[in-house]
Amino acid sequence: MVAGGFSELGEEGRMLEAQVKARINGTGTRVIGPNTVGVLFPHSALNTALTPNDRIYYPGKGSVAFISQSGALGLLVMDSITEFGMGVSGFVNIGNRADVTEVEVLSMFMDDPNTRSIVLYLESISDGATFFSKAMEASLTKPVVMLKTGRSEESSRAASFHTGAMATDDRVLDGVLRQAGVICAYDEVELLDYGKVLAYQSPPSGDRIAVITTAGGVGVVTTDLLTTAHDGVRLRMAAFSPEEKAELRKYALPIASVNNPIDLTADGSSEAYA
Template sequence: MLDQLFHPKSVAVVGVSNDPTKIGYTVLQNLIRGSFEGGIYPVNPNIKEIQGLKCFPSILSIPESPDIAVIAVSAVKSLDILRECTVKNVPFVILIPGGFSETGEAGVRLEREVQTTIMNSNTRVLGPNTVGVYLPFSKFNTALTPPDKIDFPKGGSIGLITQSGALGLMMLDECAGQGIGISFFINVGNRSDLNECELLEYAFGDVNTSAICIYAESFPAGRGLFEQVRKISRVKPVVILKAGRTPTASKAATLHTGAMATNDNIVNGLITQSGAIRAYSETDLLDYGRVLAYSKKTTGNRVAVVTTAGGIGVITSDYLTSEKEGVSMRMGSLEQYTKERIRKIILPFGSAENPVDLTADGSVSQFTEVLKALEEDRNVDLIIAYPLPQTPKMSLEIVNEIKSVAENDQKPIIAGVLGSKLSKILLNEFEKRKIPAYPSIQRTVKAAKALYLYSSHILGGENLDE
């Protein structure tokens, strides 16, 4: 039961400070600036009041048992405070400090003390070595970064679980910059207690979460985790970025979070069998999460491409169909009726073949009508659309038109929006409407492949064109 972790009504911050360089100062700032509506209890025996809030000398002196206690003191000092949390029956502790298993044998022993301390208690620990959590729907933010150094994303449908804290913060900032909304961010750190299995179980039942993205350097829960993923992925897509694939990277992961090395061939097999989609970069992780969260499933791998720039269609065809440099999908062979219908829509010097080229003279209405024709073609399973804003007759209205076609028909549409000036605006408008859109050909095509792979897992290959 993680309700109090995901929807806390009160929080204690141990180690608050008036010094902006201290962790406790940052955590308190983020809670206040995030407009958390529950009780906030700063804890520091040397301070009477901080930022308009009464400060308490210890956890034990707080008048209630807070749902969460954030411990922002050194590793050694944190153990005594953790013991007080167990006495106070604090349900969840976010143990921020490093200096545990990621630092060597002495740290390993210290982390074992954490586990011993909470044994047979009602207290659960997130961390140690964690940057905390960000829960937009609860207005709860204990992220370990000053609010002037990062933008936090709005509420959305993608859940984010990371083992690395700083990488997680970077991804939050990236999500905010792209207008991507998230349902939650949890940094598990060293996983002395709470791990991905329990978080996945909660996300499975969370109405705000449509897809779950995980960054991990090791899987201590082993096959148990992948059994959990197997169950969840039948209903909600799971994307996993597993780092430490090479010997050099694996050694770095051990030094980073105390992660144990794992054979990547075994990991890859487990990910595939579980129905999760594997990402190989932080960009892939968010790209795949979005396409899976926003799109209908595709019944096959036959792709139709429509564009206002012929060259983009040709490059897309190469990347789609190539086995070595691309994603090894298929270009759909359009039905004759579809081609005749498209010829009546586009200009004479355009192309009604796949990829369909409206040329730079293509308008919003022509683009929309071509999409409708492709949606009705029995040889097409998925559509990639490039409504390039640099062409003279293209406008922001294309976003609403694509949204309307995608909602009213069965075939998923993925947009590619290349360029800079107007493209950024267009990408943001697509994101607001939960239409997956990407700023490069490669990212657009890879997202299409991820959607196909996930759909094939769900449909069991029964109705898929191989």
């Protein structure tokens, strides 16, 4: 259901949504939306997205599934996915979720053989307990990444005007998502980066990591991004043993650093990287 003017406008709109739900009750009909731009499933050649082809290039077949509560942001991400040369297994804009919810779509992609990673943009969660259970189940077999907005009081208010979303305590939600094995993204670029990488590579089994660079400054910045708790991903830098450093030294120039992060210097060769 593409039409807007429902719960995002207040009580009168919520009553309209209830009427839609009552009308389809018992008929076997399901409704995505209202306030949605539609769905895209390249593997099935199904495209109901509410945007003319001359305004957007749609992604081709891929293995990343995208669930979005926002239609416009969803289409913008579709543009970015296409520019990155990525494809999708499916895109579903759930809108106001009068009937079909994010939990049902997540469950569908969890069982979809074309999907290797699942990314979500949500402004709120319709049923926290059910979502937590399903997200935990899904993350056991496929990486699940979520961009949750409405983190400040002001953005929560904006979300309620947009899709009628109810606010969720940000600190509580972050903790719940991590317990469920969901990877948290903090902007749409990070969301796409996670989705792209995890579609081709499984998450690491541990939290220790090594960094190889050709510039010391880049190594320091990368270490910050990997290890900080606020803006980073909370990994730990691996400590090399004397034996490991001696092995690394065989492939590095005398002026290179074989501590972690490894700095091969600007003279570092492709062979040294390999």
